[in-house]
Amino acid sequence: xxxxxxxxxxxxxxxxxxxxxxxxxxxxxxxxxxxxxxxxxxxxxxxxxxxxxxxxxxxxxxxxxxxxxxxxxxxxxxxxxxxxxxxxxxxxxxxxxxxxxxxxxxxxxxxxxxxxxxxxxxxxxxxxxxxxxxxxxxxxxxxxxxxxxxxxxxxxxxxxxxxxxxxxxxxxxxxxxxxxxxxxxxxxxxxxxxxxxxxxxxxxxxxxxxxxxxxxxxxxxxxxxxxxxxxxxxxxxxxxxxxxxxxxxxxxxxxxxxxxxxxxxxxxxxxxxxxxxxxxxxxxxxxxxxxxxxxxxxxxxxxxxxxxxxxxxxxxxxxxxxxxxxxxxxxxxxxxxxxxxxxxxxxxxxxxxxxxxxxxxxxxxxxxxxxxxxxxxxxxxxxxxxxxxxxxxxxxxxxxxxxx
Amino acid sequence: xxxxxxxxxxxxxxxxxxxxxxxxxxxxxxxxxxxxxxxxxxxxxxxxxxxxxxxxxxxxxxxxxxxxxxxxxxxxxxxxxxxxxxxxxxxxxxxxxxxxxxxxxxxxxxxxxxxxxxxxxxxxxxxxxxxxxxxxxxxxxxxxxxxxxxxxxxxxxxxxxxxxxxxxxxxxxxxxxxxxxxxxxxxxxxxxxxxxxxxxxxxxxxxxxxxxxxxxxxxxxxxxxxxxxxxxxxxxxxxxxxxxxxxxxx
Numbered sequence: 001x002x003x004x005x006x007x008x009x010x011x012x013x014x015x016x017x018x019x020x021x022x023x024x025x026x027x028x029x030x031x032x033x034x035x036x037x038x039x040x041x042x043x044x045x046x047x048x049x050x051x052x053x054x055x056x057x058x059x060x061x062x063x064x065x066x067x068x069x070x071x072x073x074x075x076x077x078x079x080x081x082x083x084x085x086x087x088x089x090x091x092x093x094x095x096x097x098x099x100x101x102x103x104x105x106x107x108x109x110x111x112x113x114x115x116x117x118x119x120x121x122x123x124x125x126x127x128x129x130x131x132x133x134x135x136x137x138x139x140x141x142x143x144x145x146x147x148x149x150x151x152x153x154x155x156x157x158x159x160x161x162x163x164x165x166x167x168x169x170x171x172x173x174x175x176x177x178x179x180x181x182x183x184x185x186x187x188x189x190x191x192x193x194x195x196x197x198x199x200x201x202x203x204x205x206x207x208x209x210x211x212x213x214x215x216x217x218x219x220x221x222x223x224x225x226x227x228x229x230x231x232x233x234x235x236x237x238x239x240x241x242x243x244x245x246x247x248x249x250x251x252x253x254x255x256x257x258x259x260x261x262x263x264x265x266x267x268x269x270x271x272x273x274x275x276x277x278x279x280x281x282x283x284x285x286x287x288x289x290x291x292x293x294x295x296x297x298x299x300x301x302x303x304x305x306x307x308x309x310x311x312x313x314x315x316x317x318x319x320x321x322x323x324x325x326x327x328x329x330x331x332x333x334x335x336x337x338x339x340x341x342x343x344x345x346x347x348x349x350x351x352x353x354x355x356x357x358x359x360x361x362x363x364x365x366x367x368x369x370x371x372x373x374x375x376x377x378x379x380x381x382x383x384x385x386x387x388x389x390x391x392x393x394x395x396x397x398x399x400x401x402x403x404x
Numbered sequence: 405x406x407x408x409x410x411x412x413x414x415x416x417x418x419x420x421x422x423x424x425x426x427x428x429x430x431x432x433x434x435x436x437x438x439x440x441x442x443x444x445x446x447x448x449x450x451x452x453x454x455x456x457x458x459x460x461x462x463x464x465x466x467x468x469x470x471x472x473x474x475x476x477x478x479x480x481x482x483x484x485x486x487x488x489x490x491x492x493x494x495x496x497x498x499x500x501x502x503x504x505x506x507x508x509x510x511x512x513x514x515x516x517x518x519x520x521x522x523x524x525x526x527x528x529x530x531x532x533x534x535x536x537x538x539x540x541x542x543x544x545x546x547x548x549x550x551x552x553x554x555x556x557x558x559x560x561x562x563x564x565x566x567x568x569x570x571x572x573x574x575x576x577x578x579x580x581x582x583x584x585x586x587x588x589x590x591x592x593x594x595x596x597x598x599x600x601x602x603x604x605x606x607x608x609x610x611x612x613x614x615x616x617x618x619x620x621x622x623x624x625x626x627x628x629x630x631x632x633x634x635x636x637x638x639x640x641x642x643x644x645x646x647x648x649x650x651x652x653x654x
Contacts, residue, residue: 297651304648308641312624349447354440361440369450375649 027126034127037120040186040270041113042262046070056080056134061107062214065200066143068107076133089125090118094163096153103150105141106161106200115166115185160201172280175269179277182270183208187262192218192254208281210336215402216253217338222281226288226390227332229278237275238268244353249326249333250362253341256353264355291390292381298393302382305375309367310383318387324362329387339380339394340402346376347402373399451603451643454498461500461532467493469539472556476563477594484615485608487598495597495606496535505532531589538586541577542570603643613640620646 038044046058047070058070075082081089084099092098096110104110113121141148166185168177183189195203195211210220210227223230229237236246241263244251251259263271292299307316313325320327328334334342344350349366352358371379373396380399384391459467471488474496478487487493503509507530519526529537546555546566555563569575571591573584597606599613601621607613613620620640628636639646 301649301651304646307638308622308646308649311627312622316627348445349443350445351440351443359439361443363441363443366446366448368446369448370643370645371649375645378649 030123030126031130032127033120034123034125037116037124037186038127039262039265040182041116041124042187042258043073043124045257045261046108047073048261053132053134053136055128055131056136057138060142063107063200064196065147068105069138069140069142070108071138071140072134072136073128074131074134074136075129076135079135079137080133081128082133086122086125089128090121093121093124096157096161103153105143105150105153106156109188109191111161111163111202112185112188112191114161114163115181117165120186156199156201160197160199173276175273175276176280178270179273179275182274183277187274189221192258193221208278210338212338212340213254215340216344217336217340218254219333219336219341221278222283223279224283224332227335227337228281228283229332230283231330231332234272234275234279237278238271241266241271241274242268243355243357245323245355245358247322247327248331250323250352252350252352252364253344256351259353260355264357289390289392291385292393296381298378298381299385301375302378302380303386305371305379306382309371310379318383318389323358324360328383329389331389334384335389335391337392339384339391339398342380342383343376343394343399344402346371346380347399368403373397373403451601452502454603454605459497461497461505461535462493465543466536466539467497468556469543469554470496470535472558472563473567473590474594474597476560476567477591478598479560484611487594489608490598490611491602491606491608492594492597495600495604496593498605499593499596500532500535505535506530525585531593534581534586534589535593537579538577538581538589541579541581541586542566544579545575545577601643610640610642610646 044054046061047055049057049059052058053074055073057072060067060069072080074080077083081099084092088099092104092108093110093116094114096104096106096108098104141150146152166181169180172180190202190207192213193208193211195206195209197203208221209224211218220227220229222228225231232240232246232248236248239246240249240251241259243264244256244259263274266274294300294303310328314320314328315325318327318329318331320329326333336342345364347366347368349364351363352361354361367376376399377394377396380394383389384394462470470493474487474492475489478484478490478492480486480489484490499505512528512530514528516526516528543555546553546558550558550562550566555566558566566575567587570577570583571587573582575583577583577586597604600606602608602610610620612618617636618640619636619638621643622638622641625636628634639648
C-alpha cells in the first residue's frame with residue numbers, strides 16, 4: 001500500500017461510524033503494522049480480483065477438487081466479514097474455522113497462517129477493519145459433491161493439519177529464523193511450491209521442490225543446484241522477489257502476481273531473510289541427469305526450430321539479454337521436472353511482471369499458431385538439453401493440454 | 405474506363421466537405437496506458453490458412469491461359485522449376501479473392517484524373533476485374549490473329565513474341581484493356597507469387613529463396629554479422645516453417 005492510499009484508508013477509518021477505534025494513536029500503529037501483515041500474507045493476491053475492488057473477492061481458483069472463489073473480506077456486514085469478531089478472525093487464521101463455526105477450505109492457507117503470532121493476526125484484523133466495505137456477494141464454494149460438504153474439513157484437519165506456532169531453530173541465525181517463519185508462515189510459499197498429497201495437504205518430505213498449479217508449474221525453490229535457486233546469489237534472489245527481474249529470469253504468471261502484490265512490497269530485510277533461508281534448503285536433485293545426445297531426432301528438430309523461432313531474443317547459445325529476455329542456458333527454470341510452464345510460454349505466451357523498479361513488462365509471444373504440439377515438444381526438449389541444461393524430454397501430450 | 409476530368413472549385417469544396425464528414429465516425433481516440441503494457445494470451449496474427457486445392461477465382465480456361473503466361477515469364481530451367489510449378493497461379497488466384505484483388509485497401513471512388521505514370525493506376529477497376537478482362541482480351545486477340553488457337557496452344561517463341569508486344573503496348577487488346585498496364589500487373593503478380601512467402605501459395609518449397617540464397621523469415625543475424633566472406637549457413641525458413649522442423653529433412 002502506498003502512503004497516499006494508506007492515509008486515505010486511515011481517513012476512511014476515522015470517518016466510518018463502524019470504526020470504533022478512530023482517534024486511537026496506538027490503533028494507527030496497529031493498522032500500519034497490519035497493512036504490512038496483509039503484504040506478508042498476500043491477502044490481496046487471492047481476495048482481490050484483477051481490476052476489482054481491493055479485498056472484495058477474488059478470481060476463481062481451480063483446485064484438483066474443484067473451483068473455489070476467494071470470498072469478500074471487506075468489512076461489509078452482509079457480504080464481507082463485517083459481522084465477524086476478532087475471535088472469529090483468529091480462529092479462521094489459526095484453525096480454519098470462521099464465523100458461526102463455518103469450516104474453511106485449506107485453499108485459504110490457514111495451515112501457514114497458524115504459525116503467525118497472535119499480535120500479528122490482531123494487527124491484520126485492525127487493518128482489515130479500515131478497508132472500505134464493498135457489497136459483493138461471493139459464493140465461495142463451487143466444489144462438486146462430496147467436496148462441497150465443508151464439515152469434511154474436520155477430517156482433513158485431523159489428517160493434514162497440526163496447528164502450532166512457528167518454532168525457531170536456536171542453532172540458526174535470527175535472519176534465517178525470520179526467513180523460515182515467513183516462508184512457512186504468512187508468505188505461504190509452499191501453498192504453490194510444495195507438492196500435495198492425494199488429500200491436498202503439503203507433502204512435507206518434498207517441501208518447496210515444485211508443484212503443479214492451475215496450468216503452471218511452480219518451480220523448485222530449494223537450494224538444489226540444477227533445478228532450485230542454489231545457483232542464484234542471495235542478492236539475485238532478493239532482486240527477483242523485489243522487482244520480478246534478475247540477471248537470470250523474469251517472473252510471470254502466478255508468481256508475477258505474488259511479486260506485484262506481496263514480495264515487491266516487503267522490506268529488504270525480510271526479502272534477505274527469505275533468501276537466506278531458501279538457500280539452506282537441502283538439494284532435492286541428487287542425481288544430475290545426462291543431457292540427450294545432439295543426434296537424437298528430437299534434438300535435431302528442436303535445434304532447427306530454436307534457431308528459427310527463439311534465437312533472435314534468447315540468443316544463439318541461450319544466453320538471453322539481461323533483464324529483457326531470460327537466459328535459457330544453465331537455467332534452473334528450464335530444467336524443472338515438469339515442463340508445463342515452458343510449454344505454456346511457447347504455446348500461449350506470457351508477460352513479465354510489472355513492478356515500480358522494473359516497469360518494462362517484456363512479453364513472450366504466443367507461437368501456438370506456428371508450432372504444432374510435436375514441434376513445441378521438440379524445441380523444449382532441445383532447450384532442456386543444451387548449453388548446460390539436462391532434463392527429461394517433453395512429450396507432445398504435455399503441450400496438448402495447453403491448447404483450448 | 406474513366407473519363408479524365410479536371411478539378412473544379414465545386415469539386416474541391418465538396419470533396420473537402422465529404423472528407424470532413426466521413427472522418428467523424430472513424431475517429432480513433434488516443435488512450436493512456438499506465439502500469440503493465442497491454443498484453444493478451446494466445447495473441448497472434450498469423451497469415452490466413454492457405455486453401456490448397458481448387459480454384460477460387462480463375463475459371464479452368466483462365467487457369468490454362470495464366471499458367472501458359474506465367475511459365476513463359478519464369479520457365480523451368482537449371483535455376484528453378486517453372487512459375488506455375490512453384491504455385492504462382494495458385495498465389496494469384498488466392499490474391500484475387502482477397503483484399504488485393506478487391507482493392508479493399510485502396511481508395512477507389514472518384515473523381516478519376518488521368519495521372520502521370522509515376523502516380524500509378526488511376527481507375528476504379530480492381531486487380532480481379534483487370535485480370536479477368538485482360539485474359540479474355542488476350543485470348544480474343546490470339547484467336548483473331550493466330551489462326552483461332554488459344555494462347556496456351558502457341559509455340560514457346562510465339563508466346564514470347566505476343567507477350568513482348570503486349571508489354572510494349574504494340575498490341576491493341578480492345579475492350580478498354582490497356583495492354584502495357586495489363587502486362588505490368590501480370591509481371592508484378594507473377595514475381596510476387598514466385599518470391600513471396602510460401603504461406604501465400606507460391607514459392608513452393610521456397611524454390612526462389614533457395615535459388616537466391618535468401619534466408620527467409622529471419623530477423624537476427626548477430627551470430628553471423630562478423631563472419632565476413634563466409635556463406636550464410638542456414639537454409640531458408642517460411643512463416644509456416646521449414647521441413648527440418650518436423651524431421652522431413654534430417
